[in-house]
Amino acid sequence: xxxxxxxxxSLNAIEFNRDLRSSVxxxxxxxxxxEGKGRACNTVAFPEMRKAGMGIVVATQIAGCMKPGAVASxxxxxxxxxxxxQAQLAWYREMEAVGEMKMxxxxxxxxxxxxxxxQDEVPxxxxxGYIMSLEGADSIITPKHLERSWESGxxxxxxxxxxxxxxxxxxxxxxxxxxxxxxxxxxMDRLGMILDTTHLCDETFWExxxxxxxxxxASHQNCRALVDDPRQFTDEQIKALIERGGVIGAVYDxxxxxxxxxxxxxxxxxxxxxxxxxxxxxxHICQLAGNANHCGIGSDLDGGFGKEQCPVDLDTIADLTRMxxxxxDRGFSGEDVDGVMSGNFVKxxxxxxx
Numbered sequence: 617x618x619x620x621x622x623x624x625x626s627l628n629a630i631e632f633n634r635d636l637r638s639s640v641x642x643x644x645x646x647x648x649x650x651e652g653k654g655r656a657c658n659t660v661a662f663p664e665m666r667k668a669g670m671g672i673v674v675a676t677q678i679a680g681c682m683k684p685g686a687v688a689s690x691x692x693x694x695x696x697x698x699x700x701x702q703a704q705l706a707w708y709r710e711m712e713a714v715g716e717m718k719m720x721x722x723x724x725x726x727x728x729x730x731x732x733x734x735q736d737e738v739p740x741x742x743x744x745g746y747i748m749s750l751e752g753a754d755s756i757i758t759p760k761h762l763e764r765s766w767e768s769g770x771x772x773x774x775x776x777x778x779x780x781x782x783x784x785x786x787x788x789x790x791x792x793x794x795x796x797x798x799x800x801x802x803x804m805d806r807l808g809m810i811l812d813t814t815h816l817c818d819e820t821f822w823e824x825x826x827x828x829x830x831x832x833x834a835s836h837q838n839c840r841a842l843v844d845d846p847r848q849f850t851d852e853q854i855k856a857l858i859e860r861g862g863v864i865g866a867v868y869d870x871x872x873x874x875x876x877x878x879x880x881x882x883x884x885x886x887x888x889x890x891x892x893x894x895x896x897x898x899x900h901i902c903q904l905a906g907n908a909n910h911c912g913i914g915s916d917l918d919g920g921f922g923k924e925q926c927p928v929d930l931d932t933i934a935d936l937t938r939m940x941x942x943x944x945d946r947g948f949s950g951e952d953v954d955g956v957m958s959g960n961f962v963k964x965x966x967x968x969x970x
Contacts, residue, residue, distance in 0.1 A: 671733025752777030865914020
């Protein structure tokens with residue numbers, strides 16, 4: 617089984633108008649001739665996820681108030697952003713109603729889903745289990761509103777995305793938590809949410825770790841030592857997450873895997889970046905930790921981009937199955953391979969929810 621800790625499924629369904637019950641090929645054909653980033657070259661759909669054995673994922677809601685904003689990130693008010701996340705929630709619930717997905721809210725849900733997808737022969741129509749996460753907190757109108765999201769099933773939250781958020785600064789800015797940010801993080805702690813440190817700028821990262829006492833992960837994050845960009849984590853940040861028992865999901869966004877990538881100029885073909893580049897980041901974290909217990913997969917595939925920004929040897933999300941052999945070829949034991957593919961995040965969730 618593969619556990620993918622970051623997929624923007626509702627973004628694709630609501631903002632890109634993709635029916636993820638269709639195959640990747642069918643969605644590409646439907647978008648043929650469309651203009652816009654990622655059109656007609658998507659990589660994610662339910663059939664391919666099932667082909668990969670992707671039984672548990674972290675699926676996001678996303679709606680921000682940043683200016684200038686990209687898709688789903690430039691709403692003029694938190695009330696509008698909240699409305700967008702509720703449309704995304706409605707889509708998840710409809711996918712549950714037709715048996716495609718299953719929301720995982722607690723340890724019992726999680727263990728039942730794990731048992732279903734750990735069978736020798738998983739039923740072809742087995743629902744894909746999802747833990748709901750919010751990428752960027754702008755849509756939380758006030759910290760007091762966070763409990764409403766918890767009651768709806770939200771279990772993880774990253775306070776910032778790109779730019780200057782309402783509560784926190786993203787990785788491309790500098791500064792500590794903004795007004796209400798501390799209260800937001802403390803409310804997350806009270807409710808029992810998982811803090812996702814992905815996208816936080818360095819100052820906010822350290823402040824959040826100081827305030828938050830609960831479970832911490834980085835759902836989709838690579839290493840600054842290998843690709844020097846503020847979007848990546850320094851070795852010091854990675855060590856801090858390791859000390860907190862966190863797990864870090866490797867990202868397959870090509871520019872985060874390829875040193876010297878120039879936006880708008882470099883292509884996967886010109887850089888030659890392949891899936892194996894993600895193993896370099898996983899191995900680097902393992903060297904810092906002294907073990908393979910803090911690495912997983914957080915692919916971010918179709919997170920507002922498509923094949924034009926993926927490793928050249930990745931056609932669909934089903935190709936993530938190749939990671940197992942790539943890890944074995946690098947000398948990882950079978951147990952460690954299982955940990956990276958799913959076991960480390962599985963253990964994390966069990967401990968967080970026990």
